[in-house]
Amino acid sequence: MALASRARALLPGARSWGAVLARVTAQRAMSHRVVVETDAAAGVAVMKFRNPPVNSLSLEMVTELVINLEKLENDKTVRGLIFTSESPGVFSSGLNLLDMYGRNPAHYAEYWKAVQELWLRLYQCPMVTVATINGACPAGGCLISMTCDYRVMADNPKYTIGLNETQLGIVAPFWFKDTLVNTIGYRASEISLQLGLLYPPAEALRVGIVDKVVPEDQVHSAALAVMAQWLAIPDHARQLTKAMLRKPTVDNLVRQRDADIQQFVSFISRDSIQKGLQMYLQMLKQKKA
Numbered sequence: 001m002a003l004a005s006r007a008r009a010l011l012p013g014a015r016s017w018g019a020v021l022a023r024v025t026a027q028r029a030m031s032h033r034v035v036v037e038t039d040a041a042a043g044v045a046v047m048k049f050r051n052p053p054v055n056s057l058s059l060e061m062v063t064e065l066v067i068n069l070e071k072l073e074n075d076k077t078v079r080g081l082i083f084t085s086e087s088p089g090v091f092s093s094g095l096n097l098l099d100m101y102g103r104n105p106a107h108y109a110e111y112w113k114a115v116q117e118l119w120l121r122l123y124q125c126p127m128v129t130v131a132t133i134n135g136a137c138p139a140g141g142c143l144i145s146m147t148c149d150y151r152v153m154a155d156n157p158k159y160t161i162g163l164n165e166t167q168l169g170i171v172a173p174f175w176f177k178d179t180l181v182n183t184i185g186y187r188a189s190e191i192s193l194q195l196g197l198l199y200p201p202a203e204a205l206r207v208g209i210v211d212k213v214v215p216e217d218q219v220h221s222a223a224l225a226v227m228a229q230w231l232a233i234p235d236h237a238r239q240l241t242k243a244m245l246r247k248p249t250v251d252n253l254v255r256q257r258d259a260d261i262q263q264f265v266s267f268i269s270r271d272s273i274q275k276g277l278q279m280y281l282q283m284l285k286q287k288k289a
């Protein structure tokens, strides 16, 4: 779908992703939640998450991620993209609970469409993508990292990764599940997803949800080394191979995008689910206190 059509689909009346962002942030001061640093000579960009306090994937953050991805895809000098958190400690706390709690159905639909868009773009990204996981990586954060071609995690037992949705009383949608199955296999996914497991680095490596665990101070150099290895493969061959491997999973969502939005809105609007999210948010506050 062309850029303008995609933007219109996300927010009716908007002519481009820029217009989407303008609308999303209209009531707020413009800020950059995503910082992109490009090394043109190496053909590698680093996308740093900067959405304090915990890099939650708010509607604004998701929109900025999509816009920046689109820009990089159009920049033919960039062949590889590394994702990381600007502040070690939290890679991303996942979807923004405040976009899924106490809002109206129109907001839930808008949010879910944006989250779908981000996943579709990441999962089909023609660039080599590497996640440098330098902090906690639950749920939506884990999903973003699993869309990457390779995951390097810092060896810090405080950091965990996984799809923990069931622990919040919510259900990861089928395309989260598909991404997990494609990453760690079916049986491991049955255990992981039902129990909502969050793995510390050594276990994450064992189950295969990350590909490499390195000392924290080496996480970026390790990601660059992996990137160099992947960039040694001719782009066209690697890109077609990636597309071939991922197409069935992508098509599965594309076929039922609207139904998936409706299902999300109806699920998240339930009183019992809203109550559960309220309790989870309270639990996070109490833990802090």
Ligand SMILES: CCCCC/C=C/C(=O)SCCNC(=O)CCNC(=O)[C@H](O)C(C)(C)COP(=O)(O)OP(=O)(O)OC[C@H]1O[C@@H](n2cnc3c(N)ncnc32)[C@H](O)[C@@H]1OP(=O)(O)O
Residues within 6 Å of the ligand: 053, 054, 056, 057, 090, 092, 093, 094, 095, 096, 097, 098, 136, 138, 139, 140, 141, 164, 165, 168, 170, 171, 172, 173, 264, 267, 268, 281, 284, 285, 287, 288
């Ligand atoms: C059909 C429905 C499908 C939906 C699929 C859902 C996918 C998701 O991604 S749901 C989100 C799941 N995320 C989590 O369960 C992570 C929750 N957060 C944490 O576990 C921790 O915050 C942490 C490990 C990521 C970081 O810990 P720490 O550094 O100690 O920070 P705090 O816990 O004190 O949090 C600071 C601040 O941020 C708020 N917050 C945390 N996570 C989120 C979030 N995902 N969305 C929105 N807000 C979040 C937390 O409540 C604190 O707020 P204040 O108390 O107001 O400062």
